[in-house]
Amino acid sequence: MRRWLVSAGFALAGIRYGWASQRNFRIEVTLGTVAVLTAVWVRAPLAPVLLACGLVLSLELLNTALEAVVDLVSPDRHPLAKVAKDAAAGAVLLACAAAVLVGADVLGPPLLHRLGLT
Numbered sequence: 001m002r003r004w005l006v007s008a009g010f011a012l013a014g015i016r017y018g019w020a021s022q023r024n025f026r027i028e029v030t031l032g033t034v035a036v037l038t039a040v041w042v043r044a045p046l047a048p049v050l051l052a053c054g055l056v057l058s059l060e061l062l063n064t065a066l067e068a069v070v071d072l073v074s075p076d077r078h079p080l081a082k083v084a085k086d087a088a089a090g091a092v093l094l095a096c097a098a099a100v101l102v103g104a105d106v107l108g109p110p111l112l113h114r115l116g117l118t
């Protein structure tokens with residue numbers, strides 16, 4: 001149990017670093033919070049919204065980790081460093097696009113109904 005708590009502490013430190021250093025991570029946390037609160041408000045299913053948020057935030061942290069490793073091993077510019085960073089950024093972009101589609105599909109209809117637009 002103590003070892004698990006120590007590991008969880010390191011993991012939380014990683015999340016704190018992401019929050020402190022990555023503007024995109026802060027934006028995604030904010031948008032995710034808005035999406036979850038909206039889902040609660042319009043009584044939409046929470047699971048797909050939470051999964052989409054988790055996917056985006058997890059990939060953003062992995063992207064941050066990969067950027068740190070690339071900067072460590074390849075401080076000078078290198079084509080493979082570019083491939084690694086661009087691919088990781090592409091993964092985040094794909095997850096964000098999927099999250100927007102999930103949000104529109106899950107939150108859109110009940111939100112329009114709640115606002116009296118349908």
Ligand SMILES: Nc1ncnc2c1ncn2[C@@H]1O[C@H](COP(=O)(O)OP(=O)(O)OP(=O)(O)O)[C@@H](O)[C@H]1O
Nearest residue numbers: 022067070074075076077078079081082085086089
């Ligand atoms: N060592 C490198 N070699 C080659 N290209 C690089 C290298 N470092 C960065 N790049 C290029 O510059 C882009 C931006 O890299 P950078 O490390 O500034 O990340 P970023 O997208 O600004 O992320 P963040 O703002 O989260 O730090 C990369 O996607 C890549 O195309």
